[in-house]
Amino acid sequence: QVQVVESGGGLVQPGGSLRLSCTVSGTDFSTYNMGWYRESPGKRRELVVWISARGTEGSTIDSVRGRFTASRDNDKNTMHLQMQYVNPEDTAVYFCNTESRAFAWGPGTQVTVSS
Secondary structure: OOEEEEEOOEEEOOOOOEEEEEEEEOOOHHHOOEEEEEEOOOOOOEEEEEEOOOOOOEEEOHHHOOOEEEEEEOOOOEEEEEEOOOOHHHOEEEEEEEOOOOOOOOOOEEEEEOO
């Protein structure tokens, strides 16, 4: 059974940085294109950053381009999201999943950007 666990969230000031982690177990993580998603109150869960199975390709939505970067370590079945220059609009619960949302959702990790 596939399990996904996100971690690393917290309270960060505007302009600050945060690094999120995602660990996947129970499947061959290295075969999946993966994504970081986020959901804030009143908004639909959205794909924020995408990274290819080998970590050689990726893309982001316009609002985080140049600020968020995804990386992965397939040997450790982990993925990271480096967040920089965060702003209050980045406040959300962050999740990881495949590009096609194939896994059961993990609990997510809360990121709150506030002074």
